[in-house]
Amino acid sequence: xxxxxxxxxxxxxxxxxxxxxxxxxxxxxxxxxxxxxxxxxxxxxxxxxxxxxxxxxxxxxxxxxxxxxxxxxxxxxxxxxxxxxxxxxxxxxxxxxxxxxxxx
Numbered sequence: 431x432x433x434x435x436x437x438x439x440x441x442x443x444x445x446x447x448x449x450x451x452x453x454x455x456x457x458x459x460x461x462x463x464x465x466x467x468x469x470x471x472x473x474x475x476x477x478x479x480x481x482x483x484x485x486x487x488x489x490x491x492x493x494x495x496x497x498x499x500x501x502x503x504x505x506x507x508x509x510x511x512x513x514x515x516x517x518x519x520x521x522x523x524x525x526x527x528x529x530x531x532x533x534x
Contacts, residue, residue: 431447434462441498442472448479453486463499477503483511495519 432449434479443466447459459475466473475494477483480503483491495501496519503512 432458434458434526436462436466438469438471440472443467443469444474444476446476446478450482451477451480451487451491452484456486456490460494460521463494472498472500474500474502477501477508477512478503479504480508483508488515491515492519492522496522 432447432451432455434455435446435448437444437446445459445462445466449455451459463473463475491501491512492515495516501512501516503509515523
């Protein structure tokens with residue numbers, strides 16, 4: 431089960447996730463992030479009380495980070511996971527820039 435909450439702040443849109451981030455919830459999270467991004471404000475995806483992140487969830491978080499969505503988390507493991515995914519996203523962005531692939 432997942433709960434997704436969107437909050438509009440003055441300088442950014444915040445999508446907060448509680449529950450399980452699994453393959454069943456990926457479409458919902460990506461849709462919410464895309465809608466939040468249409469406001470032309472930076473988007474932050476905040477993993478608040480996330481109890482599970484499966485492989486599909488990790489891949490989605492990496493894709494969102496590559497697109498420029500900011501990731502943040504509470505909890506020791508989720509914070510570690512976000513730092514790892516952000517490193518992977520930076521490496522992907524760098525390799526796509528070097529190879530001449532345009533970011534979309």
